Amino acid sequence: MESVKNIEKLLERYLEAETTIAEETRLQEYFAQEQIPAHLEEYRPMFQYFQIAKQERYTKEVPLKPGRNRSYLRWVSVAAVAVLLVGVYFNQQPQITSGNQFAALEEEYTQEEIQEAQMALAMFSKNFSKGTQGMTYLKEFERTTNKFLVNE
């Protein structure tokens, strides 16, 4: 296909980096064939290698998802921090004023009135918990009834 003379000339220019891509492709094709003159044989590995090296592939999967929402995640985190700060601020508010509130109560009511109110509240909570205990009985009752119902 190619005359040896041509190839020799191309090789000379190739080594001086004066060949075009098309000429370099011609060289690669020439050295891919079986029969070449012995004195050119030493070039074969070079051009053969270039052709084979081209075929190496990157086969690993690249996980693109984590990067995808990054800019949007940044805003979400900013928003989350803002919400958190607001929450902390408002939570601290009553704690700071609770002492004052108690003082205000003492001013408004007498000691007796406060004690009475506390007792009433204590009674309320006692009775309320009794009521809740009653609820557990009710639950038990329901369970047993269900047992009978299921058995029948």
Add this chain to the structure above:
Amino acid sequence: MYKADVKEVFNQPSKMKQSEFLNTVMPFKDKLFRLAKRLLVSTEEAEDATQEIILKLWTNNEKIASYKSVEAFAMTMTKNYCLDRLKSKQANNLKLVHSNYTDENTSLQRQVEVNDSLNWMTKILNTLPEQQRMVLQLRDIEQYEYDEIAEMLDMKPTAIRVALSRARKAVREELIKKHNYGIG
């Protein structure tokens, strides 16, 4: 109504971008990998480098559109990334030794002979200075034009020709040596 609007704003454009991104990057991902491997030698490290570069491109994907050639930009990124890796390796005294040639006995089988000479070529190329290695990789294997290589490596075309000529001659010298050993 409102929910649908939000979905449109947040999800759909990025999905479009992902397929678009893959369409632009996939055609040259192998080239990135091969350049990385030429510089880093180890396949694993080259794979890691390639993944890193693709992810970096992905996180900057709004900017990518403004580049003239994403491919050239990605090749430059790969080059810089790998050279940095090599530098930090040298600093840590962990430089890979890849010049330990063992003269394997020449087999009569043609296939083995081909593989043998391919291994030789890899070893020869690894002995070249990094710049020559990159130029040879980009020209003889990836077959880029000189002005493309100039953009990727930030070199003048004349400097590229000089480096390339040196690299080609060095490879030829080594092959002649090897060839003569083989016969003698």
